[in-house]
Amino acid sequence: RPLRFPSDLEELRELAEALRDYERQHRGAALALFCAAYLYKQSFAIPGSSLLNVLAGALFGPWTGLVLCSALTSVGATFCYLLSGTFGKQFIIYYFPDKVALLQRKVEENRSCLFFFLLFLRLFPMTPNWFLNLSAPILNIPVAQFFFSVLIGLAPYNFICVQTGAILSQITSLDAIFSWDTLLKLLAMAVAALIPGTLIKKYSKKHLKLDEDKHAQLLNGKKSL
Numbered sequence: 001r002p003l004r005f006p007s008d009l010e011e012l013r014e015l016a017e018a019l020r021d022y023e024r025q026h027r028g029a030a031l032a033l034f035c036a037a038y039l040y041k042q043s044f045a046i047p048g049s050s051l052l053n054v055l056a057g058a059l060f061g062p063w064t065g066l067v068l069c070s071a072l073t074s075v076g077a078t079f080c081y082l083l084s085g086t087f088g089k090q091f092i093i094y095y096f097p098d099k100v101a102l103l104q105r106k107v108e109e110n111r112s113c114l115f116f117f118l119l120f121l122r123l124f125p126m127t128p129n130w131f132l133n134l135s136a137p138i139l140n141i142p143v144a145q146f147f148f149s150v151l152i153g154l155a156p157y158n159f160i161c162v163q164t165g166a167i168l169s170q171i172t173s174l175d176a177i178f179s180w181d182t183l184l185k186l187l188a189m190a191v192a193a194l195i196p197g198t199l200i201k202k203y204s205k206k207h208l209k210l211d212e213d214k215h216a217q218l219l220n221g222k223k224s225l
Contacts, residue, residue: 053157073150074147080133085137093138
């Protein structure tokens with residue numbers, strides 16, 4: 001049966017089961033292919049890693065999938081950083097001069113607490129993650145701070161996607177979605193994902209210079225009327 005995107009829960013369960021069977025028989029090959037696909041998307045700033053995060057949860061389980069996706073996200077984003085710094089600086093500045101200038105100003109204003117500012121950008125994105133990965137070398141963000149800000153800052157997002165994949169892969173009917181076990185897992189997942197964002201938001205109000213409402217639209221590619 002050819003692989004295709006599932007259109008209902010039954011197809012999702014069958015696809016996840018088929019991929020898990022392949023993963024059990026060819027664990028090394030499945031892991032290598034998954035890592036290659038993930039790093040390719042991240043290295044070339046291709047949006048849409050959420051599907052791969054969900055797939056990781058279904059294939060490798062919630063915790064192995066989370067560790068794997070967090071590591072691949074950080075390594076892939078760092079590859080993007082290095083590629084942009086080597087080949088793409090002039091193109092980024094040419095095609096996105098206003099965004100780069102504004103982001104550069106915000107980075108300089110928060111240079112004294114840069115790591116926490118980067119965490120804030122990941123948890124409450126004023127600009128898309130792919131653009132931040134591409135523009136980071138232009139903004140003179142140290143690669144070590146960039147790597148760990150991705151690893152920590154995107155952990156809640158990865159956690160939600162991976163846990164969702166693990167839960168959905170085990171659901172056999174619509175009734176199972178509304179079981180107490182599934183609802184409690186979803187509630188715990190939501191609470192756990194909110195904690196880092198709440199802490200960083202509280203810190204940012206005291207220590208960071210953001211002006212979110214004024215600049216968020218421009219950084220996201222929209223201009224206020």
